Amino acid sequence: MSLAQGRPYLAIPGPSTIPDRVLAAMHRPAPNIYAGDLVDMVATIWPDLRRLALSSGHVALYIANGHGAWEAANANLFSRGDKALVLATGRFGLGWAEHARAMGVAVEMIDFGKSAAADPARLEAALRADRDHQIKAVLVTHVDTSSSVRNDIPAMRAAIDAAGHPALLAVDCIASLGCDEFRMDDWGVDVMVAASQKGVMVPPGLGFVFFNDRALHESRASDLATPYWRWESRALGTEFYQHFAGTAPTHHLFGLRTSLTMILEEEGLAHVWARHATLARAVWSAFDAWGQGGDIALNIADAARRGNSVTAARIGGGGAARLRAWCEQEAGVTLGIGLGMAAPSDADYGDFLRVAHMGHVNAHMTLGVLAVMEAGMQALGVDHGRGALAAATAVVAGA
Numbered sequence: 001m002s003l004a005q006g007r008p009y010l011a012i013p014g015p016s017t018i019p020d021r022v023l024a025a026m027h028r029p030a031p032n033i034y035a036g037d038l039v040d041m042v043a044t045i046w047p048d049l050r051r052l053a054l055s056s057g058h059v060a061l062y063i064a065n066g067h068g069a070w071e072a073a074n075a076n077l078f079s080r081g082d083k084a085l086v087l088a089t090g091r092f093g094l095g096w097a098e099h100a101r102a103m104g105v106a107v108e109m110i111d112f113g114k115s116a117a118a119d120p121a122r123l124e125a126a127l128r129a130d131r132d133h134q135i136k137a138v139l140v141t142h143v144d145t146s147s148s149v150r151n152d153i154p155a156m157r158a159a160i161d162a163a164g165h166p167a168l169l170a171v172d173c174i175a176s177l178g179c180d181e182f183r184m185d186d187w188g189v190d191v192m193v194a195a196s197q198k199g200v201m202v203p204p205g206l207g208f209v210f211f212n213d214r215a216l217h218e219s220r221a222s223d224l225a226t227p228y229w230r231w232e233s234r235a236l237g238t239e240f241y242q243h244f245a246g247t248a249p250t251h252h253l254f255g256l257r258t259s260l261t262m263i264l265e266e267e268g269l270a271h272v273w274a275r276h277a278t279l280a281r282a283v284w285s286a287f288d289a290w291g292q293g294g295d296i297a298l299n300i301a302d303a304a305r306r307g308n309s310v311t312a313a314r315i316g317g318g319g320a321a322r323l324r325a326w327c328e329q330e331a332g333v334t335l336g337i338g339l340g341m342a343a344p345s346d347a348d349y350g351d352f353l354r355v356a357h358m359g360h361v362n363a364h365m366t367l368g369v370l371a372v373m374e375a376g377m378q379a380l381g382v383d384h385g386r387g388a389l390a391a392a393t394a395v396v397a398g399a
């Protein structure tokens with residue numbers, strides 16, 4: 001008997017759960033885009049976005065998803081033929097590189113595979129080998145949502161500095177902003193891209209690019225930056241419409257105002273990070289227990305290199321695909337597909353899944369997902385170790 005009726009839970013790593021208050025804030029008549037509530041409210045968004053990124057630099061806000069934010073960063077960072085060094089640790093690093101290549105950027109890639117973090121020593125060596133400083137920027141994903149690896153961004157900055165190389169450091173925080181600790185200024189990040197529909201808890205449709213003065217200065221020479229994407233007027237424009245290169249994304253902005261208040265004023269950024277860290281540990285402890293008695297394993301073996309917003313895992317014998325279907329049809333929980341881990345034609349395509357614990361998520365939601373997964377393993381006869389729920393509840397109880 002299906003027990004799926006009730007409020008469904010989309011536990012995929014974006015779009016994430018939208019708080020009812022964010023939806024309510026968006027539910028209003030079209031506002032005037034020249035003066036009044038919208039214009040006054042947006043003036044408060046810029047400083048709060050900087051607080052979210054711990055950045056004292058600039059921010060451009062695009063009507064775009066994360067792919068649009070990638071292109072915005074690429075367009076401003078590079079001219080045609082310029083060189084980028086991409087550190088790939090999963091599907092999203094590869095994707096950012098593909099976008100850059102398609103735009104005419106010469107991409108050098110270090111691919112660390114699907115279950116390991118970027119190695120700063122290899123970054124340093126690649127930069128040392130680039131004696132005439134052809135590499136303009138290093139592109140790296142903070143948390144790669146496909147592998148759920150979390151790269152050590154301060155170590156990347158240290159490697160660039162150790163090599164004495166002038167390359168800019170650009171980081172994709174689409175899956176980590178508002179989930180995992182990230183400090184743009186302190187960590188020496190020059191450019192950071194993010195989007196609204198993950199830790200920021202707003203529907204898809206807003207792309208953010210943060211950049212410092214040095215990146216802004218370099219962007220002025222870029223021949224890829226077309227008027228819509230160019231940072232200059234978005235960051236430094238004096239008219240309201242210039243920040244959006246036209247009509248503002250009115251309703252998304254009201255939703256964003258509410259989510260920033262929830263994160264920065266009500267819960268506090270440090271608590272938001274700690275909540276994600278605890279829920280992530282609960283998920284990992286459940287997988288560790290399941291793995292004791294079955295062909296089940298977390299994708300990232302080193303806990304210190306796992307992101308706190310999403311967990312990628314393997315359940316062999318097609319167990320992951322069967323479990324995903326069961327959870328959705330029988331229990332109202334949709335888990336993430338295994339992205340980029342195997343091709344649809346591969347025999348192990350159905351062996352991967354992802355559990356999101358991203359954004360507007362609390363203990364009952366995550367413990368509920370884990371309990372449903374265990375029920376599904378029992379129902380489907382997927383071999384698994386005992387004690388997963390006890391382990392996860394102990395993490396929550398000890399928080």
Ligand SMILES: *Cc1c(COP(=O)(O)O)cnc(C)c1O
Nearest residue numbers: 065066067092143145174175195
């Ligand atoms: C989701 C995601 C993207 C892509 O964002 P879209 O909004 O789907 O275009 C890129 N990078 C990372 C790390 C992501 O998690």
